[in-house]
Amino acid sequence: MDTDLLMRSVFYVSTAAAAIFLAEVLYSGVIAPIARRRNVNRRLRLQADQVSGEQALLRLKAERGILDRDVVMIHGLRKLLVQSGLRMTMSRFVMFVALTTSAIAGLLVLFTGLPNWLCFLFGGLVGYFLTVLVLRNIRARRQREFCNQLPDALDVVVRSLRSGHPVQTAMSLVGREMADPIGTEFGITVDEMTYGLDMPRALQNLAARMGVADLSLLVTAVSIQSSSGGNLSEVLENLSRVLRDRFQLRRKVRAISAEGRFSAYGLTILPIVIAMAIYFPNPSYYSDVWHEPMFQIVMVSLVVWQLIGDFIMYKMINFKF
Numbered sequence: 001m002d003t004d005l006l007m008r009s010v011f012y013v014s015t016a017a018a019a020i021f022l023a024e025v026l027y028s029g030v031i032a033p034i035a036r037r038r039n040v041n042r043r044l045r046l047q048a049d050q051v052s053g054e055q056a057l058l059r060l061k062a063e064r065g066i067l068d069r070d071v072v073m074i075h076g077l078r079k080l081l082v083q084s085g086l087r088m089t090m091s092r093f094v095m096f097v098a099l100t101t102s103a104i105a106g107l108l109v110l111f112t113g114l115p116n117w118l119c120f121l122f123g124g125l126v127g128y129f130l131t132v133l134v135l136r137n138i139r140a141r142r143q144r145e146f147c148n149q150l151p152d153a154l155d156v157v158v159r160s161l162r163s164g165h166p167v168q169t170a171m172s173l174v175g176r177e178m179a180d181p182i183g184t185e186f187g188i189t190v191d192e193m194t195y196g197l198d199m200p201r202a203l204q205n206l207a208a209r210m211g212v213a214d215l216s217l218l219v220t221a222v223s224i225q226s227s228s229g230g231n232l233s234e235v236l237e238n239l240s241r242v243l244r245d246r247f248q249l250r251r252k253v254r255a256i257s258a259e260g261r262f263s264a265y266g267l268t269i270l271p272i273v274i275a276m277a278i279y280f281p282n283p284s285y286y287s288d289v290w291h292e293p294m295f296q297i298v299m300v301s302l303v304v305w306q307l308i309g310d311f312i313m314y315k316m317i318n319f320k321f
Helices: 002-040 042-048 053-063 074-084 088-111 116-162 165-178 182-194 197-211 215-229 233-257 259-277 291-316
Strands: none
Touching: 002 042, 042 053, 042 165, 042 182, 053 088, 053 182, 074 197, 088 259, 116 165, 116 182, 116 197, 116 215, 116 233, 116 291, 165 233, 182 197, 197 215, 215 233, 233 259, 259 291
16 A cells, blocks of 8 residues: 555656656747747837837836836845846735745645644745745846856947947847847846936946846946046957856856755755655654654754755855856
8 A cells, every 4th residue: 555655656746747847848949939039028029019118118117126216226135036037026026925825834734733823934934935046046047148148249239339339329239139138138228328327327227137247347347438438349349258258167167066066956855855755655654743842843943954054055066256
């Protein structure tokens, strides 16, 4: 009987994993290419819907909760939401966390028999940190895509400058010709310059919206050129070469630290796998002691220590340069 239960559990998990992989293949191979062919970036799609440049700018800012706010002064959780690029305001984030908390707490109440207050406390913590973790992953993926596109965008600006175009026109080419995230972000920057901001301030807003260290080099170069003059095309060409070298260095460091990353992933997943391997063949192994106060304290302590260990491993395998 225990073997049948284990086999059914393995079948269900394998089926769920296969469905997830199938959905990923369909999205990557069918849906995403169609979406890319349909429009270059979201800003152009808004303008194609008979929306003026100013209205598109206001809508893009409103969707991310930065309308009528100085994005440079945004900090904390709101800054994470802005840099993730999601169309999610703070109120939507709070609603999403509340729904996640309710779902996790309900599952704990149904399947564990723990006190309601402990279920909601644990559900709230897991719901919040899980949502923040997802947002951080989305932001990191978006920042990587932006960094990959930035040298090519600078090359577009350099070629346009050498053709005799002004800086604003050269930057608008990036907003028209390149895909998201850099297409929409540069388009917002050009629109801000069109409707009143000077170039250094608009680029500072761009750097704050993305949170990418490489953009500080661009902001500094353009700010110095705006105040003292100089050959901006040559500066941006050198900057593009430097960014490509930094990109290669990041890839090399990531390859060297791959062993540590996979060790951290394994140590994080291993306790969950062991707990499931014990629970499914013998559910009474844990259910007989779930109601014991000491067991609850020990489990909470284990989760806390696991999170501390994950945080330490994260600091050990992530490099800032």
